[in-house]
Amino acid sequence: MxxxxxxxxxxxxxxxxxxxxxxxxxxxxxxxxxxxxxxxxxxxxxxxxxxxxxxxxxxxxxxxxxxxxxxxxxxxxxxxxxxxxxxxxxxxxxxxxxxxxxxxxxxxxxxxxxxxxxxxxxxxxxxxxxxxxxxxxxxxxxxxxxxxxxxxxxxxxxxxxxPEVEFRSGLGETIKNALLGDEGLVELLERERDAIEARNPEILGEVIRRGLLVKCRIVEQDLTETGIRAHLNLGHTFAHALESVAGFGVWTHGEAVAWGTVKAAKLGELLGVTPASYRKRVEQLFAGYGFRLQAEAPHERLIEAMWHDKKLKDGRLYFVLQSGVGQTQLVPVEPETLREVLQD
Ligand SMILES: NC(=O)c1ccc[n+]([C@@H]2O[C@H](COP(=O)([O-])OP(=O)(O)OC[C@H]3O[C@@H](n4cnc5c(N)ncnc54)[C@H](O)[C@@H]3O)[C@@H](O)[C@H]2O)c1
The missing domain is CATH 3.40.50.1970 (Rossmann fold)
Structure with a gap:
Protein backbone atom coordinates (compact mmCIF):
# COMPACT_ATOMS: atom_id res chain seq x y z
CA MET A 1 0.00 0.00 0.00
CA PRO A 163 -21.68 4.64 -12.12
CA GLU A 164 -21.35 7.87 -14.13
CA VAL A 165 -24.50 9.39 -12.66
CA GLU A 166 -23.12 8.96 -9.13
CA PHE A 167 -19.72 10.30 -10.19
CA ARG A 168 -21.33 13.46 -11.56
CA SER A 169 -23.40 13.87 -8.42
CA GLY A 170 -20.21 13.79 -6.34
CA LEU A 171 -18.63 16.29 -8.72
CA GLY A 172 -21.37 18.80 -7.90
CA GLU A 173 -20.47 18.64 -4.18
CA THR A 174 -16.74 18.68 -4.97
CA ILE A 175 -17.05 21.91 -6.97
CA LYS A 176 -19.13 23.43 -4.16
CA ASN A 177 -16.45 22.47 -1.60
CA ALA A 178 -13.75 24.03 -3.78
CA LEU A 179 -15.69 27.31 -3.91
CA LEU A 180 -15.85 27.31 -0.13
CA GLY A 181 -12.14 27.41 0.43
CA ASP A 182 -9.59 26.46 -2.20
CA GLU A 183 -8.81 28.86 -5.06
CA GLY A 184 -6.16 26.43 -6.39
CA LEU A 185 -8.73 23.63 -6.56
CA VAL A 186 -11.20 25.88 -8.38
CA GLU A 187 -8.47 26.65 -10.93
CA LEU A 188 -7.65 22.94 -11.25
CA LEU A 189 -11.35 22.17 -11.85
CA GLU A 190 -11.47 24.90 -14.50
CA ARG A 191 -8.24 23.83 -16.20
CA GLU A 192 -8.48 20.04 -16.11
CA ARG A 193 -12.12 19.42 -16.93
CA ASP A 194 -11.50 16.80 -19.63
CA ALA A 195 -9.07 14.83 -17.43
CA ILE A 196 -11.43 14.96 -14.45
CA GLU A 197 -14.43 13.86 -16.50
CA ALA A 198 -12.31 11.02 -17.89
CA ARG A 199 -11.39 10.14 -14.27
CA ASN A 200 -7.66 10.54 -14.85
CA PRO A 201 -6.41 8.89 -11.64
CA GLU A 202 -3.65 11.40 -10.70
CA ILE A 203 -5.74 14.51 -11.26
CA LEU A 204 -8.84 12.99 -9.68
CA GLY A 205 -6.78 11.98 -6.65
CA GLU A 206 -5.61 15.58 -6.26
CA VAL A 207 -9.19 16.88 -6.63
CA ILE A 208 -10.48 14.47 -3.98
CA ARG A 209 -7.67 15.16 -1.52
CA ARG A 210 -8.14 18.91 -1.78
CA GLY A 211 -11.95 18.67 -1.78
CA LEU A 212 -12.05 16.66 1.43
CA LEU A 213 -9.50 18.97 3.05
CA VAL A 214 -11.85 21.92 2.53
CA LYS A 215 -14.61 20.10 4.38
CA CYS A 216 -12.25 18.93 7.14
CA ARG A 217 -10.92 22.45 7.70
CA ILE A 218 -14.45 23.81 8.09
CA VAL A 219 -15.64 20.97 10.36
CA GLU A 220 -12.50 21.27 12.49
CA GLN A 221 -13.74 24.69 13.55
CA ASP A 222 -17.33 23.63 14.22
CA LEU A 223 -18.08 19.93 14.75
CA THR A 224 -21.67 20.28 15.93
CA GLU A 225 -22.86 22.87 13.40
CA THR A 226 -23.34 25.92 15.56
CA GLY A 227 -21.51 28.33 13.28
CA ILE A 228 -19.20 28.16 10.28
CA ARG A 229 -20.18 24.57 9.38
CA ALA A 230 -23.40 26.02 7.95
CA HIS A 231 -21.25 27.31 5.06
CA LEU A 232 -21.11 23.73 3.78
CA ASN A 233 -24.79 24.24 2.94
CA LEU A 234 -23.89 26.56 0.06
CA GLY A 235 -26.55 25.96 -2.62
CA HIS A 236 -28.41 23.50 -0.39
CA THR A 237 -31.52 25.52 0.47
CA PHE A 238 -32.27 25.82 -3.26
CA ALA A 239 -31.16 22.21 -3.83
CA HIS A 240 -33.35 20.63 -1.13
CA ALA A 241 -36.36 22.59 -2.38
CA LEU A 242 -35.76 21.44 -5.96
CA GLU A 243 -35.27 17.81 -4.93
CA SER A 244 -38.51 17.80 -2.95
CA VAL A 245 -40.60 19.68 -5.56
CA ALA A 246 -39.25 17.82 -8.61
CA GLY A 247 -39.70 14.44 -6.93
CA PHE A 248 -37.15 11.87 -5.81
CA GLY A 249 -34.62 10.84 -8.44
CA VAL A 250 -35.39 13.51 -11.04
CA TRP A 251 -32.29 15.45 -10.01
CA THR A 252 -29.40 13.77 -8.23
CA HIS A 253 -28.32 15.56 -5.07
CA GLY A 254 -25.11 16.84 -6.69
CA GLU A 255 -26.99 18.14 -9.74
CA ALA A 256 -29.42 19.95 -7.45
CA VAL A 257 -26.49 21.41 -5.48
CA ALA A 258 -24.92 22.65 -8.73
CA TRP A 259 -28.18 24.37 -9.72
CA GLY A 260 -28.59 25.70 -6.18
CA THR A 261 -25.05 27.08 -5.99
CA VAL A 262 -25.56 28.99 -9.24
CA LYS A 263 -28.88 30.32 -7.90
CA ALA A 264 -27.12 31.37 -4.67
CA ALA A 265 -24.58 33.31 -6.76
CA LYS A 266 -27.44 35.05 -8.59
CA LEU A 267 -29.14 35.82 -5.28
CA GLY A 268 -25.87 37.21 -3.94
CA GLU A 269 -25.48 39.41 -7.00
CA LEU A 270 -29.01 40.74 -6.58
CA LEU A 271 -28.30 41.58 -2.93
CA GLY A 272 -24.98 43.25 -3.72
CA VAL A 273 -22.94 40.52 -1.97
CA THR A 274 -21.59 38.67 -5.03
CA PRO A 275 -19.68 40.52 -7.76
CA ALA A 276 -21.02 39.83 -11.28
CA SER A 277 -17.60 38.48 -12.31
CA TYR A 278 -17.70 35.83 -9.55
CA ARG A 279 -21.30 34.89 -10.37
CA LYS A 280 -20.24 34.35 -14.01
CA ARG A 281 -17.24 32.28 -12.93
CA VAL A 282 -19.44 29.98 -10.80
CA GLU A 283 -21.96 29.65 -13.62
CA GLN A 284 -19.30 28.83 -16.21
CA LEU A 285 -17.65 26.27 -13.94
CA PHE A 286 -20.84 24.26 -13.43
CA ALA A 287 -22.03 24.76 -17.02
CA GLY A 288 -18.63 23.54 -18.26
CA TYR A 289 -19.21 20.23 -16.48
CA GLY A 290 -22.61 19.99 -18.16
CA PHE A 291 -24.75 20.65 -15.09
CA ARG A 292 -28.31 21.79 -15.83
CA LEU A 293 -28.77 25.41 -14.79
CA GLN A 294 -32.49 25.65 -15.60
CA ALA A 295 -35.15 23.84 -13.58
CA GLU A 296 -38.78 23.36 -14.60
CA ALA A 297 -40.34 23.68 -11.17
CA PRO A 298 -43.16 25.97 -10.01
CA HIS A 299 -41.53 28.93 -8.25
CA GLU A 300 -44.13 29.25 -5.50
CA ARG A 301 -43.70 25.59 -4.55
CA LEU A 302 -39.94 26.03 -4.46
CA ILE A 303 -40.28 29.05 -2.18
CA GLU A 304 -42.71 27.17 0.07
CA ALA A 305 -40.28 24.24 0.28
CA MET A 306 -37.43 26.61 1.18
CA TRP A 307 -39.49 28.03 4.01
CA HIS A 308 -39.74 24.54 5.43
CA ASP A 309 -35.98 24.06 5.21
CA LYS A 310 -34.13 23.84 8.51
CA LYS A 311 -32.11 26.98 7.86
CA LEU A 312 -35.10 29.06 8.99
CA LYS A 313 -33.88 30.95 12.07
CA ASP A 314 -35.86 33.50 14.12
CA GLY A 315 -38.59 33.36 11.47
CA ARG A 316 -36.09 34.45 8.82
CA LEU A 317 -34.62 32.40 6.01
CA TYR A 318 -30.83 32.58 5.81
CA PHE A 319 -28.84 31.80 2.69
CA VAL A 320 -25.17 30.98 2.35
CA LEU A 321 -23.79 33.57 -0.08
CA GLN A 322 -20.31 34.30 -1.36
CA SER A 323 -18.35 37.32 -2.51
CA GLY A 324 -15.51 35.13 -3.81
CA VAL A 325 -13.80 31.77 -3.31
CA GLY A 326 -13.59 31.20 0.46
CA GLN A 327 -15.48 34.42 1.23
CA THR A 328 -18.75 33.16 2.60
CA GLN A 329 -21.50 34.59 4.79
CA LEU A 330 -25.05 33.90 5.96
CA VAL A 331 -27.57 36.48 4.78
CA PRO A 332 -31.33 36.73 5.60
CA VAL A 333 -33.48 36.81 2.47
CA GLU A 334 -37.12 37.84 1.81
CA PRO A 335 -39.49 35.75 -0.37
CA GLU A 336 -39.83 38.62 -2.92
CA THR A 337 -36.09 38.49 -3.59
CA LEU A 338 -36.28 34.75 -4.13
CA ARG A 339 -39.08 35.18 -6.66
CA GLU A 340 -36.87 37.52 -8.64
CA VAL A 341 -33.95 35.06 -8.60
CA LEU A 342 -36.09 32.09 -9.62
CA GLN A 343 -37.56 34.04 -12.56
CA ASP A 344 -34.10 34.64 -13.96
N1 LIG B 1 -22.95 12.59 7.00
C1 LIG B 1 -22.79 13.58 6.16
O1 LIG B 1 -22.15 14.60 6.48
C2 LIG B 1 -23.36 13.46 4.79
C3 LIG B 1 -23.03 14.42 3.81
C4 LIG B 1 -23.55 14.26 2.53
C5 LIG B 1 -24.39 13.19 2.24
N2 LIG B 1 -24.70 12.30 3.21
C6 LIG B 1 -25.59 11.16 2.92
O2 LIG B 1 -24.96 10.38 1.90
C7 LIG B 1 -25.97 9.67 1.18
C8 LIG B 1 -25.68 9.77 -0.28
O3 LIG B 1 -24.40 9.23 -0.53
P1 LIG B 1 -24.00 8.68 -1.97
O4 LIG B 1 -24.29 9.72 -3.00
O5 LIG B 1 -22.64 8.14 -1.88
O6 LIG B 1 -25.10 7.57 -2.24
P2 LIG B 1 -25.09 5.97 -2.01
O7 LIG B 1 -24.39 5.60 -0.79
O8 LIG B 1 -26.51 5.55 -2.20
O9 LIG B 1 -24.23 5.47 -3.25
C9 LIG B 1 -24.72 5.69 -4.55
C10 LIG B 1 -24.78 4.40 -5.36
O10 LIG B 1 -23.47 4.10 -5.80
C11 LIG B 1 -23.13 2.77 -5.41
N3 LIG B 1 -21.70 2.77 -5.19
C12 LIG B 1 -21.00 3.47 -4.24
N4 LIG B 1 -19.69 3.31 -4.43
C13 LIG B 1 -19.54 2.51 -5.52
C14 LIG B 1 -18.42 2.01 -6.23
N5 LIG B 1 -17.17 2.37 -5.93
N6 LIG B 1 -18.65 1.19 -7.28
C15 LIG B 1 -19.92 0.87 -7.66
N7 LIG B 1 -21.02 1.33 -7.05
C16 LIG B 1 -20.83 2.15 -5.99
C17 LIG B 1 -23.98 2.47 -4.20
O11 LIG B 1 -24.19 1.09 -4.05
C18 LIG B 1 -25.27 3.19 -4.58
O12 LIG B 1 -26.04 2.37 -5.43
C19 LIG B 1 -27.30 10.27 1.59
O13 LIG B 1 -27.98 9.39 2.42
C20 LIG B 1 -26.91 11.55 2.34
O14 LIG B 1 -27.85 11.89 3.34
C21 LIG B 1 -24.20 12.41 4.47
Whole structure:
Protein backbone atom coordinates (compact mmCIF):
# COMPACT_ATOMS: atom_id res chain seq x y z
CA MET A 1 0.00 0.00 0.00
CA UNK A 2 1.23 3.46 -0.83
CA UNK A 3 -0.70 5.70 1.49
CA UNK A 4 -0.30 9.09 3.02
CA UNK A 5 -1.63 9.28 6.57
CA UNK A 6 -2.88 12.50 8.14
CA UNK A 7 -4.74 13.25 11.31
CA UNK A 8 -7.51 15.84 11.47
CA UNK A 9 -8.68 17.10 14.81
CA UNK A 10 -12.42 17.63 14.80
CA UNK A 11 -13.32 19.52 17.94
CA UNK A 12 -12.53 17.16 20.80
CA UNK A 13 -12.50 14.22 18.39
CA UNK A 14 -9.90 13.21 15.86
CA UNK A 15 -9.98 11.19 12.66
CA UNK A 16 -6.96 9.72 10.91
CA UNK A 17 -7.33 10.13 7.17
CA UNK A 18 -5.41 7.55 5.17
CA UNK A 19 -5.12 8.79 1.60
CA UNK A 20 -3.98 6.18 -0.95
CA UNK A 21 -2.20 6.96 -4.20
CA UNK A 22 -4.20 6.68 -7.40
CA UNK A 23 -3.42 3.02 -8.16
CA UNK A 24 -3.41 1.44 -4.69
CA UNK A 25 -6.30 -0.74 -3.53
CA UNK A 26 -7.71 -0.41 -0.02
CA UNK A 27 -5.87 -2.33 2.66
CA UNK A 28 -7.57 -2.36 6.05
CA UNK A 29 -6.58 -4.94 8.66
CA UNK A 30 -8.32 -5.79 11.93
CA UNK A 31 -12.00 -5.20 11.20
CA UNK A 32 -14.34 -7.29 13.38
CA UNK A 33 -17.41 -6.61 11.27
CA UNK A 34 -17.65 -5.17 7.75
CA UNK A 35 -20.78 -3.56 6.31
CA UNK A 36 -21.06 -2.88 2.58
CA UNK A 37 -23.73 -3.09 -0.13
CA UNK A 38 -24.00 -5.37 -3.14
CA UNK A 39 -22.31 -2.77 -5.35
CA UNK A 40 -19.32 -2.28 -3.04
CA UNK A 41 -18.81 -5.89 -1.95
CA UNK A 42 -16.19 -6.41 -4.69
CA UNK A 43 -14.16 -3.63 -3.04
CA UNK A 44 -14.29 -5.48 0.31
CA UNK A 45 -13.15 -8.68 -1.46
CA UNK A 46 -9.98 -6.84 -2.54
CA UNK A 47 -9.49 -5.07 0.77
CA UNK A 48 -6.67 -6.94 2.54
CA UNK A 49 -7.55 -8.33 5.98
CA UNK A 50 -11.07 -6.87 5.93
CA UNK A 51 -12.01 -9.40 3.23
CA UNK A 52 -11.73 -12.18 5.84
CA UNK A 53 -13.91 -10.50 8.49
CA UNK A 54 -17.62 -11.29 9.08
CA UNK A 55 -19.60 -9.26 6.57
CA UNK A 56 -23.07 -7.77 6.21
CA UNK A 57 -24.05 -7.04 2.61
CA UNK A 58 -27.00 -4.65 2.27
CA UNK A 59 -29.14 -3.74 -0.71
CA UNK A 60 -27.99 -0.48 -2.30
CA UNK A 61 -29.93 2.72 -1.81
CA UNK A 62 -31.33 5.26 0.61
CA UNK A 63 -34.05 2.90 1.91
CA UNK A 64 -31.40 1.00 3.87
CA UNK A 65 -30.77 4.06 6.06
CA UNK A 66 -33.44 2.94 8.49
CA UNK A 67 -33.86 1.87 12.11
CA UNK A 68 -34.63 -1.79 11.19
CA UNK A 69 -31.37 -2.06 9.23
CA UNK A 70 -29.50 -0.33 12.08
CA UNK A 71 -30.97 -2.89 14.45
CA UNK A 72 -29.90 -5.77 12.21
CA UNK A 73 -26.29 -4.47 12.25
CA UNK A 74 -26.37 -4.15 16.04
CA UNK A 75 -27.83 -7.68 16.38
CA UNK A 76 -25.04 -9.11 14.24
CA UNK A 77 -22.48 -7.28 16.39
CA UNK A 78 -24.01 -8.73 19.57
CA UNK A 79 -24.18 -12.25 18.10
CA UNK A 80 -20.56 -11.95 16.95
CA UNK A 81 -19.51 -10.98 20.48
CA UNK A 82 -17.97 -7.66 19.41
CA UNK A 83 -16.53 -5.67 22.29
CA UNK A 84 -16.14 -1.93 22.61
CA UNK A 85 -12.56 -2.03 21.37
CA UNK A 86 -13.52 -3.93 18.21
CA UNK A 87 -13.79 -2.21 14.85
CA UNK A 88 -16.86 -1.88 12.65
CA UNK A 89 -15.85 -1.00 9.10
CA UNK A 90 -18.21 0.61 6.57
CA UNK A 91 -17.28 0.29 2.88
CA UNK A 92 -19.61 2.19 0.58
CA UNK A 93 -21.21 5.47 -0.38
CA UNK A 94 -22.83 7.98 1.95
CA UNK A 95 -25.69 5.63 2.80
CA UNK A 96 -23.26 3.09 4.24
CA UNK A 97 -21.03 5.67 5.97
CA UNK A 98 -24.04 7.37 7.66
CA UNK A 99 -25.63 4.09 8.72
CA UNK A 100 -22.48 2.33 9.89
CA UNK A 101 -21.32 5.49 11.67
CA UNK A 102 -24.58 5.52 13.59
CA UNK A 103 -24.33 1.80 14.44
CA UNK A 104 -20.75 2.18 15.74
CA UNK A 105 -21.66 5.27 17.75
CA UNK A 106 -24.36 3.48 19.74
CA UNK A 107 -22.95 -0.06 19.96
CA UNK A 108 -21.78 -0.37 23.59
CA UNK A 109 -21.97 3.45 23.74
CA UNK A 110 -19.43 3.74 20.95
CA UNK A 111 -17.07 1.18 19.44
CA UNK A 112 -14.22 1.79 17.00
CA UNK A 113 -15.42 3.07 13.62
CA UNK A 114 -13.44 2.88 10.38
CA UNK A 115 -14.87 4.11 7.09
CA UNK A 116 -13.81 3.47 3.51
CA UNK A 117 -15.91 5.80 1.31
CA UNK A 118 -16.38 4.42 -2.21
CA UNK A 119 -18.43 7.14 -3.92
CA UNK A 120 -17.00 10.55 -4.81
CA UNK A 121 -19.66 12.19 -2.63
CA UNK A 122 -18.73 10.10 0.38
CA UNK A 123 -15.01 10.79 -0.22
CA UNK A 124 -15.34 14.56 -0.21
CA UNK A 125 -18.31 14.86 2.10
CA UNK A 126 -20.31 12.12 3.85
CA UNK A 127 -17.46 10.15 5.45
CA UNK A 128 -15.98 13.25 7.10
CA UNK A 129 -17.25 15.42 9.87
CA UNK A 130 -18.91 12.87 12.11
CA UNK A 131 -22.56 13.27 11.14
CA UNK A 132 -24.26 9.87 11.24
CA UNK A 133 -27.89 8.93 10.93
CA UNK A 134 -30.87 7.18 9.46
CA UNK A 135 -34.11 8.40 7.94
CA UNK A 136 -37.13 8.25 10.23
CA UNK A 137 -40.86 9.03 10.11
CA UNK A 138 -40.54 10.17 6.52
CA UNK A 139 -37.73 12.64 7.26
CA UNK A 140 -34.16 12.39 6.03
CA UNK A 141 -31.47 12.00 8.68
CA UNK A 142 -34.03 12.55 11.44
CA UNK A 143 -32.22 10.34 13.95
CA UNK A 144 -28.47 10.24 14.35
CA UNK A 145 -25.34 11.20 16.24
CA UNK A 146 -22.09 13.09 15.85
CA UNK A 147 -19.37 10.43 15.82
CA UNK A 148 -16.26 10.95 13.66
CA UNK A 149 -14.57 7.77 12.47
CA UNK A 150 -11.27 6.81 14.09
CA UNK A 151 -9.92 6.29 10.55
CA UNK A 152 -11.17 7.17 7.08
CA UNK A 153 -9.47 5.33 4.20
CA UNK A 154 -9.70 7.14 0.87
CA UNK A 155 -8.57 5.15 -2.17
CA UNK A 156 -9.44 6.94 -5.45
CA UNK A 157 -8.86 3.66 -7.33
CA UNK A 158 -12.19 2.28 -6.02
CA UNK A 159 -14.06 4.92 -8.05
CA UNK A 160 -13.45 2.99 -11.29
CA UNK A 161 -16.69 1.02 -10.77
CA UNK A 162 -18.79 4.01 -9.65
CA PRO A 163 -21.68 4.64 -12.12
CA GLU A 164 -21.35 7.87 -14.13
CA VAL A 165 -24.50 9.39 -12.66
CA GLU A 166 -23.12 8.96 -9.13
CA PHE A 167 -19.72 10.30 -10.19
CA ARG A 168 -21.33 13.46 -11.56
CA SER A 169 -23.40 13.87 -8.42
CA GLY A 170 -20.21 13.79 -6.34
CA LEU A 171 -18.63 16.29 -8.72
CA GLY A 172 -21.37 18.80 -7.90
CA GLU A 173 -20.47 18.64 -4.18
CA THR A 174 -16.74 18.68 -4.97
CA ILE A 175 -17.05 21.91 -6.97
CA LYS A 176 -19.13 23.43 -4.16
CA ASN A 177 -16.45 22.47 -1.60
CA ALA A 178 -13.75 24.03 -3.78
CA LEU A 179 -15.69 27.31 -3.91
CA LEU A 180 -15.85 27.31 -0.13
CA GLY A 181 -12.14 27.41 0.43
CA ASP A 182 -9.59 26.46 -2.20
CA GLU A 183 -8.81 28.86 -5.06
CA GLY A 184 -6.16 26.43 -6.39
CA LEU A 185 -8.73 23.63 -6.56
CA VAL A 186 -11.20 25.88 -8.38
CA GLU A 187 -8.47 26.65 -10.93
CA LEU A 188 -7.65 22.94 -11.25
CA LEU A 189 -11.35 22.17 -11.85
CA GLU A 190 -11.47 24.90 -14.50
CA ARG A 191 -8.24 23.83 -16.20
CA GLU A 192 -8.48 20.04 -16.11
CA ARG A 193 -12.12 19.42 -16.93
CA ASP A 194 -11.50 16.80 -19.63
CA ALA A 195 -9.07 14.83 -17.43
CA ILE A 196 -11.43 14.96 -14.45
CA GLU A 197 -14.43 13.86 -16.50
CA ALA A 198 -12.31 11.02 -17.89
CA ARG A 199 -11.39 10.14 -14.27
CA ASN A 200 -7.66 10.54 -14.85
CA PRO A 201 -6.41 8.89 -11.64
CA GLU A 202 -3.65 11.40 -10.70
CA ILE A 203 -5.74 14.51 -11.26
CA LEU A 204 -8.84 12.99 -9.68
CA GLY A 205 -6.78 11.98 -6.65
CA GLU A 206 -5.61 15.58 -6.26
CA VAL A 207 -9.19 16.88 -6.63
CA ILE A 208 -10.48 14.47 -3.98
CA ARG A 209 -7.67 15.16 -1.52
CA ARG A 210 -8.14 18.91 -1.78
CA GLY A 211 -11.95 18.67 -1.78
CA LEU A 212 -12.05 16.66 1.43
CA LEU A 213 -9.50 18.97 3.05
CA VAL A 214 -11.85 21.92 2.53
CA LYS A 215 -14.61 20.10 4.38
CA CYS A 216 -12.25 18.93 7.14
CA ARG A 217 -10.92 22.45 7.70
CA ILE A 218 -14.45 23.81 8.09
CA VAL A 219 -15.64 20.97 10.36
CA GLU A 220 -12.50 21.27 12.49
CA GLN A 221 -13.74 24.69 13.55
CA ASP A 222 -17.33 23.63 14.22
CA LEU A 223 -18.08 19.93 14.75
CA THR A 224 -21.67 20.28 15.93
CA GLU A 225 -22.86 22.87 13.40
CA THR A 226 -23.34 25.92 15.56
CA GLY A 227 -21.51 28.33 13.28
CA ILE A 228 -19.20 28.16 10.28
CA ARG A 229 -20.18 24.57 9.38
CA ALA A 230 -23.40 26.02 7.95
CA HIS A 231 -21.25 27.31 5.06
CA LEU A 232 -21.11 23.73 3.78
CA ASN A 233 -24.79 24.24 2.94
CA LEU A 234 -23.89 26.56 0.06
CA GLY A 235 -26.55 25.96 -2.62
CA HIS A 236 -28.41 23.50 -0.39
CA THR A 237 -31.52 25.52 0.47
CA PHE A 238 -32.27 25.82 -3.26
CA ALA A 239 -31.16 22.21 -3.83
CA HIS A 240 -33.35 20.63 -1.13
CA ALA A 241 -36.36 22.59 -2.38
CA LEU A 242 -35.76 21.44 -5.96
CA GLU A 243 -35.27 17.81 -4.93
CA SER A 244 -38.51 17.80 -2.95
CA VAL A 245 -40.60 19.68 -5.56
CA ALA A 246 -39.25 17.82 -8.61
CA GLY A 247 -39.70 14.44 -6.93
CA PHE A 248 -37.15 11.87 -5.81
CA GLY A 249 -34.62 10.84 -8.44
CA VAL A 250 -35.39 13.51 -11.04
CA TRP A 251 -32.29 15.45 -10.01
CA THR A 252 -29.40 13.77 -8.23
CA HIS A 253 -28.32 15.56 -5.07
CA GLY A 254 -25.11 16.84 -6.69
CA GLU A 255 -26.99 18.14 -9.74
CA ALA A 256 -29.42 19.95 -7.45
CA VAL A 257 -26.49 21.41 -5.48
CA ALA A 258 -24.92 22.65 -8.73
CA TRP A 259 -28.18 24.37 -9.72
CA GLY A 260 -28.59 25.70 -6.18
CA THR A 261 -25.05 27.08 -5.99
CA VAL A 262 -25.56 28.99 -9.24
CA LYS A 263 -28.88 30.32 -7.90
CA ALA A 264 -27.12 31.37 -4.67
CA ALA A 265 -24.58 33.31 -6.76
CA LYS A 266 -27.44 35.05 -8.59
CA LEU A 267 -29.14 35.82 -5.28
CA GLY A 268 -25.87 37.21 -3.94
CA GLU A 269 -25.48 39.41 -7.00
CA LEU A 270 -29.01 40.74 -6.58
CA LEU A 271 -28.30 41.58 -2.93
CA GLY A 272 -24.98 43.25 -3.72
CA VAL A 273 -22.94 40.52 -1.97
CA THR A 274 -21.59 38.67 -5.03
CA PRO A 275 -19.68 40.52 -7.76
CA ALA A 276 -21.02 39.83 -11.28
CA SER A 277 -17.60 38.48 -12.31
CA TYR A 278 -17.70 35.83 -9.55
CA ARG A 279 -21.30 34.89 -10.37
CA LYS A 280 -20.24 34.35 -14.01
CA ARG A 281 -17.24 32.28 -12.93
CA VAL A 282 -19.44 29.98 -10.80
CA GLU A 283 -21.96 29.65 -13.62
CA GLN A 284 -19.30 28.83 -16.21
CA LEU A 285 -17.65 26.27 -13.94
CA PHE A 286 -20.84 24.26 -13.43
CA ALA A 287 -22.03 24.76 -17.02
CA GLY A 288 -18.63 23.54 -18.26
CA TYR A 289 -19.21 20.23 -16.48
CA GLY A 290 -22.61 19.99 -18.16
CA PHE A 291 -24.75 20.65 -15.09
CA ARG A 292 -28.31 21.79 -15.83
CA LEU A 293 -28.77 25.41 -14.79
CA GLN A 294 -32.49 25.65 -15.60
CA ALA A 295 -35.15 23.84 -13.58
CA GLU A 296 -38.78 23.36 -14.60
CA ALA A 297 -40.34 23.68 -11.17
CA PRO A 298 -43.16 25.97 -10.01
CA HIS A 299 -41.53 28.93 -8.25
CA GLU A 300 -44.13 29.25 -5.50
CA ARG A 301 -43.70 25.59 -4.55
CA LEU A 302 -39.94 26.03 -4.46
CA ILE A 303 -40.28 29.05 -2.18
CA GLU A 304 -42.71 27.17 0.07
CA ALA A 305 -40.28 24.24 0.28
CA MET A 306 -37.43 26.61 1.18
CA TRP A 307 -39.49 28.03 4.01
CA HIS A 308 -39.74 24.54 5.43
CA ASP A 309 -35.98 24.06 5.21
CA LYS A 310 -34.13 23.84 8.51
CA LYS A 311 -32.11 26.98 7.86
CA LEU A 312 -35.10 29.06 8.99
CA LYS A 313 -33.88 30.95 12.07
CA ASP A 314 -35.86 33.50 14.12
CA GLY A 315 -38.59 33.36 11.47
CA ARG A 316 -36.09 34.45 8.82
CA LEU A 317 -34.62 32.40 6.01
CA TYR A 318 -30.83 32.58 5.81
CA PHE A 319 -28.84 31.80 2.69
CA VAL A 320 -25.17 30.98 2.35
CA LEU A 321 -23.79 33.57 -0.08
CA GLN A 322 -20.31 34.30 -1.36
CA SER A 323 -18.35 37.32 -2.51
CA GLY A 324 -15.51 35.13 -3.81
CA VAL A 325 -13.80 31.77 -3.31
CA GLY A 326 -13.59 31.20 0.46
CA GLN A 327 -15.48 34.42 1.23
CA THR A 328 -18.75 33.16 2.60
CA GLN A 329 -21.50 34.59 4.79
CA LEU A 330 -25.05 33.90 5.96
CA VAL A 331 -27.57 36.48 4.78
CA PRO A 332 -31.33 36.73 5.60
CA VAL A 333 -33.48 36.81 2.47
CA GLU A 334 -37.12 37.84 1.81
CA PRO A 335 -39.49 35.75 -0.37
CA GLU A 336 -39.83 38.62 -2.92
CA THR A 337 -36.09 38.49 -3.59
CA LEU A 338 -36.28 34.75 -4.13
CA ARG A 339 -39.08 35.18 -6.66
CA GLU A 340 -36.87 37.52 -8.64
CA VAL A 341 -33.95 35.06 -8.60
CA LEU A 342 -36.09 32.09 -9.62
CA GLN A 343 -37.56 34.04 -12.56
CA ASP A 344 -34.10 34.64 -13.96
N1 LIG B 1 -22.95 12.59 7.00
C1 LIG B 1 -22.79 13.58 6.16
O1 LIG B 1 -22.15 14.60 6.48
C2 LIG B 1 -23.36 13.46 4.79
C3 LIG B 1 -23.03 14.42 3.81
C4 LIG B 1 -23.55 14.26 2.53
C5 LIG B 1 -24.39 13.19 2.24
N2 LIG B 1 -24.70 12.30 3.21
C6 LIG B 1 -25.59 11.16 2.92
O2 LIG B 1 -24.96 10.38 1.90
C7 LIG B 1 -25.97 9.67 1.18
C8 LIG B 1 -25.68 9.77 -0.28
O3 LIG B 1 -24.40 9.23 -0.53
P1 LIG B 1 -24.00 8.68 -1.97
O4 LIG B 1 -24.29 9.72 -3.00
O5 LIG B 1 -22.64 8.14 -1.88
O6 LIG B 1 -25.10 7.57 -2.24
P2 LIG B 1 -25.09 5.97 -2.01
O7 LIG B 1 -24.39 5.60 -0.79
O8 LIG B 1 -26.51 5.55 -2.20
O9 LIG B 1 -24.23 5.47 -3.25
C9 LIG B 1 -24.72 5.69 -4.55
C10 LIG B 1 -24.78 4.40 -5.36
O10 LIG B 1 -23.47 4.10 -5.80
C11 LIG B 1 -23.13 2.77 -5.41
N3 LIG B 1 -21.70 2.77 -5.19
C12 LIG B 1 -21.00 3.47 -4.24
N4 LIG B 1 -19.69 3.31 -4.43
C13 LIG B 1 -19.54 2.51 -5.52
C14 LIG B 1 -18.42 2.01 -6.23
N5 LIG B 1 -17.17 2.37 -5.93
N6 LIG B 1 -18.65 1.19 -7.28
C15 LIG B 1 -19.92 0.87 -7.66
N7 LIG B 1 -21.02 1.33 -7.05
C16 LIG B 1 -20.83 2.15 -5.99
C17 LIG B 1 -23.98 2.47 -4.20
O11 LIG B 1 -24.19 1.09 -4.05
C18 LIG B 1 -25.27 3.19 -4.58
O12 LIG B 1 -26.04 2.37 -5.43
C19 LIG B 1 -27.30 10.27 1.59
O13 LIG B 1 -27.98 9.39 2.42
C20 LIG B 1 -26.91 11.55 2.34
O14 LIG B 1 -27.85 11.89 3.34
C21 LIG B 1 -24.20 12.41 4.47
Missing amino acids: NADKRCFTLGSFSSDVVFYDSESPLNIPNASLVVCDVNTEHIVEACGGAAEAPRIVLAPGEAEKSLPVLESILSTAVKGGLSRGDTILGVGGGVITDLVGFAASVYMRGCRLVLAPTSLLAMVDAAFGGKTGVNFAGYKNMVGTFYPAAEVHVAPSVLSSL
